[in-house]
Amino acid sequence: MFVVGLTGGIGSGKSAATDYLGRLGITIVDADLASRVVVAPGSPALAAIADRFGDVLQSDGSLNRRALRDIVFADEQARRDLEAITHPAIGLELRRQIKASASPYTILVSPLLLEGSQKEMVQRVMVVDVAPELQMARTVVRDEVPESQVEAIMRAQMDRETRLRLADDVVENHGPLEDLHQRLNALHQHYLQLADRYA
Ligand code: ADP
Numbered sequence: 181m182f183v184v185g186l187t188g189g190i191g192s193g194k195s196a197a198t199d200y201l202g203r204l205g206i207t208i209v210d211a212d213l214a215s216r217v218v219v220a221p222g223s224p225a226l227a228a229i230a231d232r233f234g235d236v237l238q239s240d241g242s243l244n245r246r247a248l249r250d251i252v253f254a255d256e257q258a259r260r261d262l263e264a265i266t267h268p269a270i271g272l273e274l275r276r277q278i279k280a281s282a283s284p285y286t287i288l289v290s291p292l293l294l295e296g297s298q299k300e301m302v303q304r305v306m307v308v309d310v311a312p313e314l315q316m317a318r319t320v321v322r323d324e325v326p327e328s329q330v331e332a333i334m335r336a337q338m339d340r341e342t343r344l345r346l347a348d349d350v351v352e353n354h355g356p357l358e359d360l361h362q363r364l365n366a367l368h369q370h371y372l373q374l375a376d377r378y379a
Contacts, residue, residue, distance in 0.1 A: 181285070182284075182378040183302045183303055183304075184288070184303070184304045184305075185294075186287050186290075186306045186307075187290055187291060187305070187343070188307055188308035188309060189337050190333050190334060190337065192308045192309060192353060193351075193360060194291070196308075196357060198287060200360070201364060201368065205283055206283045207277075207287070208286075209277040209278055209288045210289050211270065211274060211290030211291070211298060218266060218269035218270055223269075225265055225269045226243060233251060233258070236251070248262070267297075271298070274288060278301065284371075285375040288301060291337070304374070305348050305349070306348065306351060307344060307346070307347035307350050308351050309350050309351065309352055310353050310354050315334065351364065
């Protein structure tokens, strides 16, 4: 299976890009969604989290993500422990979904594609890129959060230059959505050819 990893900073347009590629019939495997699936009520990962972190469940048995985020934000070891529980489960879930994909190629979309082992699952890396000011403006509108909060997230993410250096393909998203779609169309054709050769 030919897999293209898609990444970019917060608010760069990853979802806008996968919405469009999904409409073209390409299977989208979403690491954010997978990270929720693996901690669903009844999952082994959720049991392990409750063992390690105590009462971080909501009354319906689902994970209280905010409580857990507060714990790991303040404690480096706690963050590493959480990752040791969730990352293997997320990796397995992503591999399962990629294997089940029946489209000519598959997109793995992940904000953390380049930070850890997820990049080993892809043959090619597409980065959606916008200037930081636009990234900020679009995210503030989308999430209805203060600039300071977006700034903190942007600072914690891989810096733009490093990300761009690791890209095989860069999709600029500073114009209207039609421009984004046009660039994606061209890449889609290219990926279909690469997938043919890869098969
Ligand atoms: P990401 O998934 O990378 O965090 P999104 O795809 O959600 O980013 O885009 C961030 C916000 O900007 C969303 O509200 C989205 O609708 C909007 N957006 C994305 N691309 C464009 C564009 N080319 N023009 C206008 N708005 C856009």
